[in-house]
Structure formats: structure tokens, C-alpha cells
Amino acid sequence: MGTPMIVLNGIQKRFDSVHVLKGVDYSVAGGSVSCLIGPSGSGKSTLLRCINGLQPADEGEVWVDGDLIGLRIEGDHLIPLSEKEVADQRRQIGMVFQRFNLFPHMTALENVMSGPLRVNRAQKAETRELARQLLDRVGLADRGDHYPNELSGGQQQRVAIARALAMKPKVMLFDEPTSALDPELVNEVLSVMRTLAAEGMTMIVVTHEMGFAREVADHVCFMDDGVIVEEGHPDAVLANPQTVRAREFLRKAANSDQQN
């Protein structure tokens, strides 16, 4: 596999007394898709937020394409970057949220334009053209003038993906992108993500969609209680887990899949 695009070294994170991440080492090769699975509260979302600095880690280092995120090295010390500098670093890291988080007062097209226009001060006409292309790519060319509340959940999530892509990020982080969707809308979002993966985007996907992980992921990580318990090729981790905790989790996941 290629050179690592994302590297995490010994990431630790506490919220007051709760030790949420207890030393996570993790690396994702350029152009590969890594799925992060694990029970609720195991720290998956927190890990993603550490990667783009929304919630800076207490200990450890996050490297994205050779950049140390949120910190500056000065001799033997690591100095936190200013808010502005972290913001600039985030441009190369796209993020898609469980609850879409589209800007409700902007149309779909304006949402997609919002990143480049406000961040890069790009030319308006150019940005509009880019946004149109991106909406077309996610199958929503005819929905540009709609406000988020006039779109279905699946459509909103696809707009959110287009919005993140508008920054031309090097990596994309997905935090349970289909968990808030009605079952019949899940596929239209997964399909966009599949295309993106096929185009060679480096992706970390927190998901409960085991089918997607099996089919699309190059790498699967099972997280529990703030550490990565097991990781490897999806065929190995999903079909033949080595640890009790992973086996238990996957058995429950399979059961609930059958019920649906």
C-alpha cells in the first residue's frame, strides 16, 4: 500500500474525569478507505474530531499529509497553533456529520459555495461553477436552489458531502453519515461514498454499515473503550475477529442487521 496520508501517534483525550481516548495509534494509507467500527461511546467521533482539531488531543500527534495538526514543533516542545492557523489546516480535511449540519439559511448551492467563497476568497463565478459540478456529481444538479429543509435526509447528506468536497480536501472524514437516515435513503449516500472511494479519496468512515465496510474498505479498525482493539483487512476483522470484544460486537451487529 501507498505511503500513509494520516498518521496518529499515541492520541489521548480526556473530558474532565472521563478518559475517552487512551492512546490510539493509527495510520491510513493515501487513497485508501478505512472504516472505524465499535460500540457507542468507544470514542470514534472523538477520534475523528482530534484528526481535524475540532477537539484537540491532550497527548499524541496527528499528522495529515506530512503536516502536524494543531501544533508547531519548537525544539523539544509542541506549541499549540492559533485558531486561525488550525482553521487553515482544516481546509485539507473534509468532514461529514451524522446530522448533516447544512447551513439552514442557504440554498444547497450556497452551502456548497460557502467553504471556498468565505475561506479562499475565490471568484464567485468560478465557485458557483465548481459547486454546480459537485452537486451534479452527487446527483442533485436540479436541487441547487432548494433550502435544506426542502430536501430529504439523503439529499441533505449528499449536499453536505459536496460542500466538504468543494474545499478540495486531501482526506475525508465521515462520522456515521447514514445513521440519521431512513433505511431507503441510506444507499444513495453510500453510493456517493463508493464513487469517491473509487476515485482514490483517502477516507475514514465511522459506520455501522458492515456491508459497506466489507465491500469498500481497505482497512477496518475495531475500537472499544478508547483504544483500537483489532485492525486489519475487512475480510479478516469482520469475518474472523480475533478478540472476544470484536466477536461480541460483530455478533450483535449481525443480529440487529437481520432484524431490520
Add this chain to the structure above:
Amino acid sequence: MPSPPASWASSRAEASEPVSVTTGVRPRTRRPRKKSPWRYVAIAVILFMVLSLADVALTNPNFGWPVVGQYLFSAVILHGLLLTLELTAVVMIIGSVLGVLLAIMRTSSNEFVARGAWTYVWFFRGTPLLIQVIFWFNIAALFPEIELAVPFGPTLVGFDANALVTPWTAAVLALSLNEGAYMAEIVRGGLLGVDRGQYEAAQALGMRPNKVFRIIMPQAVRTIIPPTANQLVTTFKNTALVSVIGLADLLHSAQVVYALNYQTIPLLIVAAFWYLLLTSLLSYFQALLERKYSKGYAPRSRPQAKSEPAVPKEV
């Protein structure tokens, strides 16, 4: 499957028995529900009160309606009205800017800045506005000379306080500083009301703090507008307090006139008429603004009735 309790099952069966749901057998027509007889009693009482008031207003000569008519559009009163409007506008603008600044300060990660803003709001909301107005007007008693100076160091510029603090500046100062405190709370409430996910989405796009603010503020404005319009109406009426420091606002102008002709009640009616007219107009514009800012919240047409099977393109 656990079976439902027997009583529940049987009562359901009984209840559903006599109700015929067959349609098309006998057409049923709708008719309005009978109104309560108390409704007519209430109408009668209110009508009686309105008529009595009208009777009193028209037959009691002390209301002085001809005097009201004579002064309603007089130059003195209209000048006063203009000054009241100017004062309201200036105070609202300064107060809003101050309020936004204070609200941002309150959310600052710098504890010192946040507490400073909190203290400001605490002080100016906690003391009567009338005291603040009189205080600023008499600031010369406290500081005969107002100087710009380095603390414990040399004076840079000095002014005579009496010359600097005219009734107008005292009024603007007092009302604006007070307004800022109220606006700060309103703006803060609006900013806190915006979903955390909106901040995160903006940050995740790589927006710097000031750009994030530009995404969040329009959303906050939606919740800020109704209380701000309310505040505008309050401020408009509060300007009447400046009559105590002799600024020729609407109320003071009315007072000047009735000090000469002793027609107190008619001139108060004149002033009240203008206050009422303007507050009504403001309320109307408030409704318009609220509609404008609900864009993207209330569906423009209908919410998507059908979600198109828009299958994403395979690129």
C-alpha cells in the same frame, strides 16, 4: 407475544361496536360547534365598557379635544417627535454595536474579557435608567475636567465637562450604554441558540473565527429580531425619560406647552398619540422582518412531498 390485558381488549371491542364507519350509507354534513353562552355575556360587558369610555371621553370637556387637534401637528410637537426619533435611532445603533461586542466578549476564552462584559451587563441592567440619565447629565459634578491621560501619568487632552456633556450627549450616553447591556443579553441568547453542529460544520470547512461568525450570525439574527424589535419599542418609549434633563423630546415639548397654557391632559394625549402611532408602525415592520428571516426555516412552498429517486451519478 404477550397478550394485552383482558379488560383492555374487551373495552376496545365494546367501544368499536356501536360506531359505524361505513361510508356512503348516509352522508354526514359538518356544522359549526355551538358557541358558549358566556361568549355573549363577555361581548356585552366589553361593549358596555367601551361605550362608557367613549361617552366619558366625548362629554367630559376636560379632555379638551379641540386643543388636542390644535397641537397634534404643531411645530413644537413635531420637532419634539423628530428629536425623539433621532435619539431612538442613534441609541439603537450604538446600543446594538455595543451589544454585539459585549456578546462576543462574553463568549471569549479569555476569562478576564468575559467577566468584564458580564460586569458591564450586571451594572447597567441593575440600576434604574432614570438614575443613569440624571447621572450622566451631572457627570460634571464628579469630573469637572474630562481628560485623556496615561494612568498616573501625564494628561494628553482635557475638556471642560460642562461644555462637553450637553443634554443631548448625556441622553445618548445614558440610553446607549444601557441599551448595550440589554442588547448584549439578546445577542448572546441568539448566538447560544444556534446549534453546535453549525459551528462545527463551519469550522470543519476551515473557516477562520470571523468567517464562522458570519455563518452563525445570520442564524442567530432570526432569534434576535423579535426581542430586538421589542427592545426598540421599549427604547422609543424610554427616551421620554430624557425630558427630566431638559432635552426637547416629544414629551418635553408637550410639557413646555402645557406649562404655558395649563392644558396638561390634552397635551399628554397628543404625546401619547404619537408614541402609540409609532410603536404600532414599529410592530408592523417587526412582523415583516421576522418573515424575511424565517427564510430556509419555514418551507417556501411545501416540504418535499416526494423524494425523487435521484440516484447519484456514477462518475
